Amino acid sequence: MNSIILRVGTQYLSGMLLLFSLYMLIRGHNEPGGGFIGGLIGSTGFVLYAIACGTDEARRALRVMPQNIAMAGLGIALLAGIAAAAFGDALFTGQWLFINPTEDSKGIPLSTVLVFDIGVYLVVFGSIIALVFAMEEEI
Amino acid sequence: MEPLLAITIGILVAAAVYLMLARNVLRFIFGLVLISNAANLTIFVAGGLTAGAPPLIPAGAEAPVDLVANALPQALVLTAIVIGFGLFAFALVLMFRAYTTLGTLYSDDMRVAEPRPEPKDAP
Amino acid sequence: MSWTLATPLVLPFLVAVLAFLTRSGPAGRWVSVAGNALLLVASIVLMTRVLDHGVVAAQMGGWGAPFGITLVADYLSAVMVVITAITSLAVSVYALTDVGGRKEHLGYHALFNVLIGGVVGAFLTGDLFNLYVWFEVMLISSFGLLVMGGTRAQIDGGVKYVTLNLISTILFLSGIGLIYGMTGTLNMADIARTLPQVENQGLVSVIAMMFMVAFGVKAAVFPLFFWLPAAYHTPAFSVSAVFAGLLTKVGVYALIRMFTLVFDGDVAFTHTVLLWVAALTMVTGVLGAAAQSDMRKILSFHIVSQIGYMIMGLALMTPLAIAGAVFYLVHHIVVKANLFLIAGVAERITGSTELSRIGGMYKSAPLLAVLFFVPAFSLAGFPPLSGFWAKYVLVAAAIEDSGWIIAAVALLVGLLTIFSMTKIWAEAFWKSHPEGTNPALSLMTQSERRHLLTPIAALATMTLVIGFYPEPFVTFAKDAAAQLLDPSAYMQAVLGVPS
Amino acid sequence: MNMALSNLLLAAAWAIFFGAFTWLSVISGLVIGFGVLWLLQPLHGGNARYFRRVVYWLKLIVLFLWELLVSSAQVLWDIVTPDHRSNPAIIDMPLDVKTDAGILLVTNLISLTPGTLSVDVSPDRKTLQLHVMFADDPDAVIRDLKGGMERWVIDAVEDVA
Amino acid sequence: MGNDAAHASARGNGIIGVVPVIIALSLFAWFLSLTPQLSDGGTVRWVWQWVPSLGISMSFLLDGLSLTFALLITGIGTCVFLYSNTYLAGHPQFNRFALFLTAFMLAMLGLVLADNMIGLFVFWELTTITSYLLIGFGHTTENGRRSALQALFVTGAGALALLAGFILMGFSMGTFELSEILAQGDALTKHAMYLPILILVLAGSFTKSAQFPFHFWLPNAMAAPTPVSAFLHSATMVKAGVYLMARLHPAMSGTDVWFWTLTVAGAFTAVFASILALRQTDLKQALAYTTLMALGTLTLFLGQSSGYAMTAFATFLVVHSLYKAALFLVVGCIDYSTGTRDADTLGQLGRVMPVTALAAGLVALSMAGFPPFLGFIGKELKYAGILAIGSEPLLFASALLLANALMFAIAGIVALRPFWLTQEGEYARAPKEAPWPMLVGPVLLAVLGTLFGVNPDLLQTTLIDPTVASLLGSIEDAKELKLWAGVNMPLILSIATVALGTVLYILHRGLRARLIAITTAAPNFDRGWDAFLNGLKGFAAWQTRVIQPGVLRIYIFATFATVLVAIAGTMALRNAWPAMPDLLAVEWQELGLALLIIAGAVLTVITSSRITAMAALGVVGIGVALIFIVYSAPDVAITQLLVETLVVVLVAVAMLRLPLLDREGRDHRPLDAVLAGAIGLSVTAVLLAVIETPIDRRLTDYFEVTSWPEAFGRNIVNVILVDFRALDTFGEIAVVVIAALSAYALLRMTDLGRDK
Amino acid sequence: MTELPETILMIGVALVLGAVAMALLRLTLGPTVPDRVVALDKMTVSIVAFCGLATIWSGDAAFLDVALVLALVGFLATVALARFTERAVSRDAEREEDTQ
């Protein structure tokens, strides 16, 4: 797409989209958002990139094959579920660790649930990019 | 609202079915999008509608203070939407590939896997 | 306990991920084989557990039923998982030769193992929406496997397969929505407990019929089977083998599960419909096969006709009949998958599966002839092969239930099955090759022979074992039927309270 | 932009003194911080660019909003009145702004101010193709834009050599 | 015709050729050793529980009847194996042949020994399969394959009826053990299910024993190598049906249905077959038809219950087996040394093949029923038996007379002409005496025939009495076998037979011409078979063209039509209609949203512009998203909007290479519209019915109170997705990955071009 | 914070929905592809407005996230469609159809 305006706009927008997607991912457990939404938004960042600057450039920017990202995401999500075995719990039982909890707040949560959501993010992100890129390269 | 949505869904389905019955498989794709939406709405409606109260627990509270929307159907619909998108995307690519390989979007002309019987086949 | 149930479900996905990330080298395919071997072990462990404890259930995520998702295995589920593992192992070995590097690099092994994962999930889940999810997992991976190769026939078959299956999927999804609207739950045992309290029981029957159609498409019953003969003869042989063996059976499994556990309130209506469906499926399927002249097309239509037998068992709804259906499921998966694998070898050495273009294998490939003879005549129901017992139990059940017509139909269809099987036998094996060539197994390399024939031989052996020593299988099927007809144990295991 | 950074730091400090990140504390912090920096200008090698830049930015924003409001009225009027008294035309405007950001800003702001719409930028980035709703005097339009919007943008984002 | 003998060479087939002979011989010896225990009508039973959960066991019962059959099977088997080791010497597929033939013999043994009906059925089907493989031994010829299929299909069809009969009998009598059923006396004949059982069982027997009208497969089965014919069609397979009728005789006979069915079918088959036999010029074919005649006669006798009839049955069973096997083998020898079996060509072999000629002569005399051969006694008993028939004895006697006379003639044709009359054609090779292994059989059997004739009570005590005992319960009922029973009706009939037979033999050529004329005019069952097959194929093809036409649109239509019938039909039948909803309660902004969605849907349908369709889909998506917003589902709304955006993007990309929507004219399909409308209506109806029931929120209540305290999340929807129902979500992302991979593979996989 | 009067919001909703309806009408009428695309784009922007109203009406900020996402991503569809229009016609595939 040989539009200067779009390309320049994309410079700012795709960055913002990626940033925003991560934000949606992190806050997803307590407010609207989460892995799906995050992943979808993140992928639109690269979709825009591909539309504005062509898939070759977008692929170079991504560096990794999108399907590998997606598969890795699936693996991460699965491991997050299997991790429960280490604690003698059933598959996909959330494991939580709270850093410096105080009496009023639980503290900063780290959990397999978040890892799972990250897996979801990567899957959605990678899959959609793989799809759109492949399609883009057909035309 | 539920009855109105029931009717709306019915119309969506009717439109979708009509499109899916078309000769041009692209219309099937359109129908697929419509009917997926109809299915998602069905779950959403069947789970009961609550206006203006998202299923979020306000900070400081242990649970929603007053009635909030039914969260489970929302989760189901969300899942269904994403799955539906996956299926849609594949179907679209398939039809695309069908056109580039078979040279047509008209299902009547897609007779490779099941060729028209030659006259000699007749009893 | 919970991991006994979870492991067979988790393994295939783990294998898929590993196989995909190692797809560039030859490692991927061996990961797949090893993973499926492990799956077999896990499934056998599960089976022993089920044999000891009856129905076993576990709550994923540790959230109690009906709030979390339950994995549950009764005899039926357990045996289906075992048979799935056997089939997938056989096919993954076969694929070592049958599936080329290009497909592997595009992720064949990932798709295949995710497919298996979906199948296992469908057999093990006790949650209706979760069942939908596993159906989708199977469906989408089957889409991919079906069209992988990109031949024109595949694309065409794919279009039909995809469109028709998507319709059933949507129907399934909507049905779940409606059930949830009526019962407020998704756990199948919980639904079974709640559904009788719905006052509009007529509506329950309507939903039941929606599910019958949705699963009917998956199971390829009359008049919803179009997609199967349109597509199953097009993909790689290992793919069509696993499709023929497993996919439609998941539909049958779902029908059995739903119409013994959940929709048993209006048997007089629903199961009468099922009986008609069964009869028509048997007949139309077998006649369809009689009209074909391509090995895989014949076999594909026979899947349809055989599905009819299983539905017949469900429709009669007597202990013996259900037992027959279960026995038939197991027998048919082994036999049918094997026949497609054999078709693959035949195509390899004769150059086609079109009967008019091949022949001479009886003379020059006697081993293959034997390996074909066993499953083929088992399918035709000749004693003492597995198919005979499957058919015997069902016909006996029908006669016991004074179902004269369905019994007659079952027997007649059996006769026509003989007709098509002998057609393949006479054309592909007895008749000399039209080009006068001698299609011998020696046309393949040593390793090709090992990869292709080992699974075939193994499955054929199973057929013989079931045939010559059916007692344990029959008793098992009878116990499974007892469990299915009295779901109290199932509900007890899932909900923890006596229903 | 290190000046901007220090300005932010000062604002943060200010807010911390108050012990609360409220609107009041933050904004007042920014203003006061700006003032302090301006006082200490010599300390920073006496370059006034940052302060000019901030002023230009504010100017740009304010003027833009004003333009937006004023000329919206025109379009609104044309929309609600039955007859179209507009006299649209496609006109080319030479571009002086160079940087990517500048071009984006100019084109977007022009598009956002009713009556003018940037349609395309020529590949050589020299001319901007505009659709103007009230193009009774194209030269006047171009003059206004170059003297107004583009000027302000250049001031705000580009270093005048 | 001698294609199977063509491979022949003097040497045998090594150990493979000998093993079957040893097996058969040792079995024969073993059964022979058992005769003393059974001569007084006793039995030996052996049981192994096979499938107890189905009441199916591997139980074997050895009594007079089964012993007789067992001896015939193993004895003749020995001769045949010895014979074929030379007959097929050096044949490339001899090993399979030996395997199949041995398997067949064992299956046959199992059949006659089995006491459990299902066990019997298993062996019954095993004989079917093995004979299929044996008849198809000449598998490279179209005819060989056709005959094999025909035999398999006809007998297989009967077998299925038989299975049903057995199951029905088993459930009716409460056991599958024949001995227990036979022990219950006339319980079966009195049972309500007797008639269906009888019909089903007879269907099995008649097809197997090629009774009219199922006779046509047997002559075609002569495509098999001669030794196979000798074995299958003299003593074994075709006699399985007879055996079954005999086996069930105690439990099922004595009713009018039984009497008339068996007597008439048997008599008709006998006459009909012997007439057709006279027609044949191929010796083997001629013998095949005389086999039919014999089977008819045996069936005829099984219709009765008199001691004479039973004795006649037992005797003729043995007689026929002996001479028929011998004759087949003789014909084999002729074929082997001359390369032809054509009666008109053959002649003057007596001098070159003296031993064969001798054997043939002896056997033929027995067959023709001359004293002092066993055949004579057999014939006398037959007449005695026929005269003992309760009703219409003379009619059946004359039928039998005609049949016997024809048999007499055939005997002449087969054993007299080739050896002693003038040869009228050329032989493929110079004829010479057959090698000794091929002669052992015929000679031995011929000698036995003579021996038993001279010394009947040898046979009487060992086989006949026990057989009759197992048919009628006690050996007292058995009539005595005598060469000279004084001048009586049977003797007169015998003389008449000889006279008529001689006449027929002299005239047989002329008769044959006429017969051919008649029978070709008469309906031909063999051609009927072809008609049946073509009909079947035609019907199958037609049906498949109708329901699997290969047109996607029809498939989709049928599927949706089924959906409609399922939903609307059930609603009507089960009266699940909802109450009419109160639509006035709707608020205007809700109506607005609904109309927005509807407008989008309608626009998608009516437009023929792809971009409009795309945009319209976007409208629907936006409308649905609005509904999600209004009804408090922000997460869903966001997802919906994002997905819709991506849908538009993907479609917009794909469209760039796709053609216009409509090739010719607008897309207007009234029928589809009707179906679509009907489905839409029924969906609405179902939904209205569902929302009548208030939603039970117990799951959600649980999630709301546990979401934060136990799952540490305030966004309940997200907690459900990643924790409560994480397994769903996992499956779902698997779908997404695989969708991407599949689509990618689909786009990247270039046609591997393996389809033509 | 004091509630806004319901009527104000309802008027707002009515006006916004009215705008959507008009956009829909334009979408239907066309006549050119860009017209339809503009209409769709306009709808997206209107939904942002609608989300604002929903936020006040429900008193829940969650709907602002919807608006946020839409504001950021909504134009992607516009871009894709615009590009389709441009390319499709420059490929001269369908001037006679879609641009009518």
Place this chain on the structure above:
Amino acid sequence: MSVLIAAALIILGSLLTLAAGVGILRLPDVFTRMHAATKVGTLGSGLIMAGVAVQFGEPAIVLRCVLIVFFLLLTAPIGAHMIGRAALRIGIEPWTPKKD
């Protein structure tokens, strides 16, 4: 006080949104329609967001409103540019009043 401002902003914003809709419908060609959609529409949504911000006043919400408006101002013109250039490239002539 803030309620009144919020109300005013919302009504005004909704009116502008509607006006944009009317413009889309009534203006003569795609370019003029884009004028209405891109800016009047954006302005309308922007005002409504301002209303939301005023109504709530909480930093988090105000920040989000600002972001929304910012994103709208950033994306809307780009979309408009894409459509406009597509329209030009497929040869749509700008409408001009009949000079008579």
